[in-house]
Amino acid sequence: MIVLDNVTKRYPGSQDVLSNASLQIEQGEMVYVTGHSGAGKSTLLKLIAAIERPSNGTVLINQQNVSKLRESALPYIRRKFGLVFQDHKLLYDRSCFHNVALPLAINGITGADAAKRIRAALDKVGLLHKEKMMPITLSGGEQQRLAIARAVVSRPSILIADEPTGHLDQTYADDILSLFSAFQQVGVTVIIATHDALTTAKQPHKVLHLNQGRLSMPEVSV
Amino acid sequence: MNRWLNSHLQTLKQVIARWRQHLFSNLLISLTIAVTLALPVIVYLVLTSFSHLTSTIQSDSHISVFLSSSATPTTIDSIHNILTTKEMIAQFHFVPKAEALKQLMMDSNNSNIISTLPENPLPDAFFIEPKSLASEAIEQLKNELAQLDGVEAVQVDDAWLKRLSYLLTLGQKALLVLASLLGFALFMVIGNTIRMQILTQQEEIEVSQLIGATHRFIRRPFLYAGAIYGFVGALFALIISTAVIALFNLSISALATAYQSDFSLRLPSLEVTLITCLTAIGIGLFSAYFAVAKSLFKSIQ
Ligand SMILES: Nc1ncnc2c1ncn2[C@@H]1O[C@H](COP(=O)(O)OP(=O)(O)OP(=O)(O)O)[C@@H](O)[C@H]1O
Ligand SMILES: [Mg+2]
Numbered sequence: 001m002i003v004l005d006n007v008t009k010r011y012p013g014s015q016d017v018l019s020n021a022s023l024q025i026e027q028g029e030m031v032y033v034t035g036h037s038g039a040g041k042s043t044l045l046k047l048i049a050a051i052e053r054p055s056n057g058t059v060l061i062n063q064q065n066v067s068k069l070r071e072s073a074l075p076y077i078r079r080k081f082g083l084v085f086q087d088h089k090l091l092y093d094r095s096c097f098h099n100v101a102l103p104l105a106i107n108g109i110t111g112a113d114a115a116k117r118i119r120a121a122l123d124k125v126g127l128l129h130k131e132k133m134m135p136i137t138l139s140g141g142e143q144q145r146l147a148i149a150r151a152v153v154s155r156p157s158i159l160i161a162d163e164p165t166g167h168l169d170q171t172y173a174d175d176i177l178s179l180f181s182a183f184q185q186v187g188v189t190v191i192i193a194t195h196d197a198l199t200t201a202k203q204p205h206k207v208l209h210l211n212q213g214r215l216s217m218p219e220v221s222v
Numbered sequence: 223m224n225r226w227l228n229s230h231l232q233t234l235k236q237v238i239a240r241w242r243q244h245l246f247s248n249l250l251i252s253l254t255i256a257v258t259l260a261l262p263v264i265v266y267l268v269l270t271s272f273s274h275l276t277s278t279i280q281s282d283s284h285i286s287v288f289l290s291s292s293a294t295p296t297t298i299d300s301i302h303n304i305l306t307t308k309e310m311i312a313q314f315h316f317v318p319k320a321e322a323l324k325q326l327m328m329d330s331n332n333s334n335i336i337s338t339l340p341e342n343p344l345p346d347a348f349f350i351e352p353k354s355l356a357s358e359a360i361e362q363l364k365n366e367l368a369q370l371d372g373v374e375a376v377q378v379d380d381a382w383l384k385r386l387s388y389l390l391t392l393g394q395k396a397l398l399v400l401a402s403l404l405g406f407a408l409f410m411v412i413g414n415t416i417r418m419q420i421l422t423q424q425e426e427i428e429v430s431q432l433i434g435a436t437h438r439f440i441r442r443p444f445l446y447a448g449a450i451y452g453f454v455g456a457l458f459a460l461i462i463s464t465a466v467i468a469l470f471n472l473s474i475s476a477l478a479t480a481y482q483s484d485f486s487l488r489l490p491s492l493e494v495t496l497i498t499c500l501t502a503i504g505i506g507l508f509s510a511y512f513a514v515a516k517s518l519f520k521s522i523q
Contacts, residue, residue, distance in 0.1 A: 078432070089429045093426075
């Protein structure tokens, strides 16, 4: 369970990017974070993923208070999440296979065991035949899917994706969204930041709408 | 445990693969490290060879034992007997005072002066050639002899030996300074190299941290890299110093034959090899640790 209580976030020298945000996300929920560019979507996701600490208020991940954790404990919290970054953050000095291997290596999984899981993850996003290619040779959409493969390979209990369908055409976007739904159906919490979620989502979901750092939760009918 | 070992092996493989990718520049760096290491190793080898020399070389250095003027023939006999039992003594001979005076009189200049003296001023004396010239053993022998009844004074003629050993002590101090300075240089060279590597891997480090890598995980490959630079550098350094010493020995052997000595400089022993490798690996680890600590963890917060 993820709880934000009255969370405010300021970056050094900036105004409040997020002000007094409170929310609660249960395990296994599907959540969309919407809002205009600069509304604070990425910031909210980074707070949840323990990448940024709140300036005020508390962030609880499975009862652990992220704001109070020691620096050395943060990596272990972060491993609960599978992250798809808005700018992918793929590593261009190694093959697709080795990009997906990174989270497993961090978790101490290597060798044949890792290879099996890496291929399964690549297969899920339809990139198995490109495992030896370098990411720079992939199209924008393929790079996005590679980022998703890297996020899911360590079987996280919470999946966070920052605009994962931004570069995709409608068919692929639908594919990706149904992939996320499949994860949600097996109990994974899925949190997606997006511009256009309301038009494409077919599953029941919760919406967190941000407007200049202020959070609202409009009712959603499916 | 297995998993832990496995991930270490994986890191090692990855680091070695990276090493081989930039084989040429890595070899150049290792050579720089090797030259830095070889200098103190060579100085050390030369110094130990000479300090070994001071304890084995036979020379005309000897110990003179002067007896008191009141020494009776029986005391002289008993001293003679004690000297024959001493392990440390290679050989000795006795010079009675009359004999000594006779030798002195052979010089005509002296004879004039001496003939004016009312009695023989010279003491009886033993002249001893010790087996070993190790200064501690000689010092001990000297003290033992001085304790004997009828012995007035014991004099050790080892001035040149003392001078050599002072020089060697000075050399050892200089070696210490040299080794510290070059150790620091090594620390900087390896540290800078690791910092360059960190720069080229900044993205990987950042992403790894974002998805839950611990500091230890990120540090690990760089520690391995530092240790490998140290190790390879040490191996090259040992090769270089062996070659240099062998070259020295070529000219020394000619010189030594002329002096009828089999003196030669020592090649690196197993001990020297181990210490050189371990020191270099230690410095590599240490400087890599610092390089990582200073260059990392800027990406978040
Ligand atoms: N590291 C940072 N330092 C300073 N300001 C930042 C930082 N990250 C974000 N901001 C600011 O916070 C605000 C919200 O940024 P954020 O990235 O959360 O927006 P977003 O909703 O994800 O926008 P987009 O849809 O364009 O990705 C922006 O005005 C941005 O300039
Ligand atoms: Mg964003």
